[in-house]
Amino acid sequence: xxxxxxxxxxxxxxxxxxxxxxxxxxxxxxxxxxxxxxxxxxxxxxxxxxxxxxxxxxxxxxxxxxxxxxxxxxxxxxxxxxxxxxxxxxxxxxxxxxxxxxxxxxxxxxxxxxxx
Amino acid sequence: xxxxxxxxxxxxxxxxxxxxxxxxxxxxxxxxxxxxxxxxxxxxxxxxxxxxxxxxxxxxxxxxxxxxxxxxxxxxxxxxxxxxxxxxxxxxxxxxxxxxxxxxxxxxxxxxxxxxxxxxxxxxxxxxxxxxxxxxxxxxxxxxxxxxxxxxxxxxxxxxxxxxxxxxxxxxxxxxxxxxxxxxxxxxxxxxxxxxxxxxxxxxxxxxxxxxx
Numbered sequence: 001x002x003x004x005x006x007x008x009x010x011x012x013x014x015x016x017x018x019x020x021x022x023x024x025x026x027x028x029x030x031x032x033x034x035x036x037x038x039x040x041x042x043x044x045x046x047x048x049x050x051x052x053x054x055x056x057x058x059x060x061x062x063x064x065x066x067x068x069x070x071x072x073x074x075x076x077x078x079x080x081x082x083x084x085x086x087x088x089x090x091x092x093x094x095x096x097x098x099x100x101x102x103x104x105x106x107x108x109x110x111x112x113x114x115x116x
Numbered sequence: 117x118x119x120x121x122x123x124x125x126x127x128x129x130x131x132x133x134x135x136x137x138x139x140x141x142x143x144x145x146x147x148x149x150x151x152x153x154x155x156x157x158x159x160x161x162x163x164x165x166x167x168x169x170x171x172x173x174x175x176x177x178x179x180x181x182x183x184x185x186x187x188x189x190x191x192x193x194x195x196x197x198x199x200x201x202x203x204x205x206x207x208x209x210x211x212x213x214x215x216x217x218x219x220x221x222x223x224x225x226x227x228x229x230x231x232x233x234x235x236x237x238x239x240x241x242x243x244x245x246x247x248x249x250x251x252x253x254x255x256x257x258x259x260x261x262x263x264x265x266x267x268x269x270x271x272x273x274x275x276x277x278x279x280x281x282x283x284x285x286x287x288x289x290x291x292x293x294x295x296x297x298x299x300x301x302x303x304x305x306x307x308x309x310x311x312x313x314x315x316x317x318x319x320x321x322x323x324x325x326x327x328x329x
Binding site for chain 1: 138141142145146148149150151152154167225228229231232233235240244247248321322323324325
């Protein structure tokens, strides 16, 4: 399936406004059917959320995101991968810091492992 | 000067035509997305495809299971694993193809991460070209692998179930009612209406997730 046009539609003003309002209100319907979604509808929802998050990052002045990136499918993909990797690293660090905090006086924490 | 103006006009007309085409395509796509039924024309008739209901889904599962059993019992059909072994004896290494696909995938990932942090135009262009080349390479290998395994029991069962689903979900507009287009699966299989069958599978792929392992 060629996603180019679907992505263009998903990042358009009209669909981004519709999607964000539908999320806020909970009563606004994007499609005629509420359930039993088609493959293309599921992909549309995926892209709507993807572009919504990209516009949020743009508004938050995150690194390496710009309107130019959002309009470029390949650069979008690159940015999303970069963001995923960055979040993974940050989460790992957070868990490490948390572990260190709950083990006072440098006493090593105990990890319970499930027996196979 | 006149020639230049003419060329400019032609260019503008071409641009306008392209924009119109894109707009038309967008409208058509919006129509496909709005509902879980897709309407289309073939010849002068209106058709639609819709998702199979629960009863039809059970019928499809039944057809899939029967076809699978039929192929398993037929010694001229092989499983994917058996095909891979057969090819290996003939010097075609599908496992290596898979390793190569994975290697290219990892390389694309690394290049994408570099692209994300690149801001100069020249660098962006070069990295994008690299990714496109790698994707082409990956695509060719994937197609080659898929073609080699297309006669496997798994793929043949999938193709049969997909055809049966397509036959079930195709409807024709008769006045204000939608009626099943083909009276039975046999008629569907014998149909030589290339335009209709082509469109049917095109829209099928936008409607239903196919899970083939």
